[in-house]
Amino acid sequence: MTARLDYRWHLRKVMADRGMFATTDLIGPLAQRKIRLSSSQVYRLVAERPERLSLKVLMALLDILDCTMTDLIEPVPAAGQDKRRNRAAGGDAGIGGLRPKRARITRPGD
Helix, strand or coil: CCCCEEEEECHHHHHHHCCCCCHHHHHHHHHHCCCCCCHHHHHHHHHCCCCCCCHHHHHHHHHHHCCCHHHHEEEEECCCHHHHHHHHCCCCCCECCECCCCCCCCCCCC
8 A cells, every 4th residue: 555645835935034024026027937826816826725737837936936846845644534424424523632522412301
């Protein structure tokens, strides 16, 4: 059985390390490389983990930030499928250590 991999996206951290704190700081440098993205697209690229990413955009980010792919993308082991099944059954409902309590319905006087 092969290990499944997932990834962590570190664009925001790499930008901060380079003194770029606003997502709009990328719009101009991307446009210079003939990549036109709206401010909302750039925001999603920085704030969220992209599921699909054009290689042209990735290469532009590497050039703009003067970094490597391993600086932006960190491979991590994927969460198991058992966890997904458990969540579907309501086994992973809650936040961190907080779990909802099962409701107990009783009749008045019981």
